Amino acid sequence: MSRRTTLPPSLALLPFLGFLTIFLLIPTVTVVVGAFQEGGEFSTANIEALFSEAALRTLWNSVLLSASTAVIGAVFGSLLAYIVVMASPTSLFRRSVTSMASVLAQFGGVTLAFAFIATLGFSGVVTELLRDTVNLDIFGTGWLFGLPGLILVYTYFQIPLMVIVFLPALEGLRPQWREAAVNLGATGWQYWTQVAIPLLRPAFLGATLLLFANAFAAYATAAALVSQGNPIVPLLIRAALTSEILLGRQNLAFALAFQMIIVVAVVMTAYALLVRRTSRWLR
Amino acid sequence: MTSTPTWRVTRALLLVLYGLFFIVPLYAMLDFSTRSTQGGRTGEAWADLVRDPTLSSAIITSLLLALFTVLGMLLLLLPTMIWVRMRVPGATRLIEFLCLLPLTIPALVIVVGMRNVYTWVNYLVSDSVYTLTFVYVVLVLPYAYRAIDAALGSLDVVTLAEAARSLGAGWLTVIARIIVPNVWSGVLAAAFISIALVMGEFTIASLTNYENLQVVINFLGKSAARTSVAASLAVLVFVFVLLMALSYVGRGRRGAERS
Numbered sequence: 423m424s425r426r427t428t429l430p431p432s433l434a435l436l437p438f439l440g441f442l443t444i445f446l447l448i449p450t451v452t453v454v455v456g457a458f459q460e461g462g463e464f465s466t467a468n469i470e471a472l473f474s475e476a477a478l479r480t481l482w483n484s485v486l487l488s489a490s491t492a493v494i495g496a497v498f499g500s501l502l503a504y505i506v507v508m509a510s511p512t513s514l515f516r517r518s519v520t521s522m523a524s525v526l527a528q529f530g531g532v533t534l535a536f537a538f539i540a541t542l543g544f545s546g547v548v549t550e551l552l553r554d555t556v557n558l559d560i561f562g563t564g565w566l567f568g569l570p571g572l573i574l575v576y577t578y579f580q581i582p583l584m585v586i587v588f589l590p591a592l593e594g595l596r597p598q599w600r601e602a603a604v605n606l607g608a609t610g611w612q613y614w615t616q617v618a619i620p621l622l623r624p625a626f627l628g629a630t631l632l633l634f635a636n637a638f639a640a641y642a643t644a645a646a647l648v649s650q651g652n653p654i655v656p657l658l659i660r661a662a663l664t665s666e667i668l669l670g671r672q673n674l675a676f677a678l679a680f681q682m683i684i685v686v687a688v689v690m691t692a693y694a695l696l697v698r699r700t701s702r703w704l705r
Numbered sequence: 706m707t708s709t710p711t712w713r714v715t716r717a718l719l720l721v722l723y724g725l726f727f728i729v730p731l732y733a734m735l736d737f738s739t740r741s742t743q744g745g746r747t748g749e750a751w752a753d754l755v756r757d758p759t760l761s762s763a764i765i766t767s768l769l770l771a772l773f774t775v776l777g778m779l780l781l782l783l784p785t786m787i788w789v790r791m792r793v794p795g796a797t798r799l800i801e802f803l804c805l806l807p808l809t810i811p812a813l814v815i816v817v818g819m820r821n822v823y824t825w826v827n828y829l830v831s832d833s834v835y836t837l838t839f840v841y842v843v844l845v846l847p848y849a850y851r852a853i854d855a856a857l858g859s860l861d862v863v864t865l866a867e868a869a870r871s872l873g874a875g876w877l878t879v880i881a882r883i884i885v886p887n888v889w890s891g892v893l894a895a896a897f898i899s900i901a902l903v904m905g906e907f908t909i910a911s912l913t914n915y916e917n918l919q920v921v922i923n924f925l926g927k928s929a930a931r932t933s934v935a936a937s938l939a940v941l942v943f944v945f946v947l948l949m950a951l952s953y954v955g956r957g958r959r960g961a962e963r964s
Contacts, residue, residue: 449818540737639811
């Protein structure tokens, strides 16, 4: 046998690592570095601009939107997941709801905005129906195209996402635990408040955080729905990218994107910690 | 579990409310896109999908982008993941972390930071819309990774590889003819979810001024609302069918695993 120089097997990972460095890590580093620069030099001006009144108001709107849709999605999503989990795992009902939920959770963007414009817009189907039948003007002054509209529209993908994320935890609640509790004399109420809810709480909170991050970073739906003003952070980033100079800062887009990384990273880390806690009993 | 009459009524009522909330917007799209300005029904907006040159070319652009993304993703990810399982198990954590990273770094952040990289891409490769493939591969990575990882997990890659090697197969043969045919369901699932994501992608294309399907649909929304709603619904149905098929592919595999 001839001896030949053998390359270490890890060398074969280079194309993958190189690709991700160029198209994921460098853009991320660019954002972080750019946030602390202005005109090619170190500056905290852009970070300070994040604390201006206009930027803070936008951040507050984004938090309000993400938190409210996360809570609404978590409550109604877990309720639907509970209804689903009561049905037999092989039933058509359960299979179709879980399939539908996995589709609708991915269903966002421009399509979703148009779906609601076709429903509740000025000449939307429901708007015209209510106008013709009970003479009610549900369109009003165009609330659909502002923050209240965004809350309604985001709920449409948040509820199905909650169903998908929370269903495994509900499925993991073993009937034996309920039987054990009942055998020890617990009422249904006691079982829920002292066994099931404490067990499910980390999973529920974790899923809510995931929903929050999901809404906070969503862009397409809002961009298609809201064409006037920049009520939330993703739209402020759009304005900063397209108009180059906003609030008098060139690198504001970097600072806003940096802010988004921080918020999402903090929320997702908390999510990962809560998931780890659930996985202790979930198999 | 308890199934009192009150609970059954409540459940039925809740399901009707959920059903209304999720089905009415979809029905509204169909109704809105087939309405005629003179009253009555018309298929004009739907005919525009093939008649309108901007729209039909955007459909082709997005389909091609989806195809290139799937090819790029498979070329980059599949050999790497198999190789890690076979030869460098120590890198499993690193690869997983990198693949799931795009979940924490939103597309919006990537688009803000990628201007430098794309200046070079446009200079060295081309400035066509299809260069979006590169960043789309990153975008679909977490979902594709999970699909392929689940399929690989149900397989004893190391033993299979050793068996094939001892019979004289080279590494390429092992990957292409032994491992890949065994993880076909995972590959299919990864491809489906990638197509679905690319067909719906708007954020990156619109902020880099490229015209993919969603950008054109959004643009048409201002001039030809009915056409854009028809196109939205068409894409939705397409993606719906893909993801439904995906949920059956996944189920078939899991079922086989259990038996």
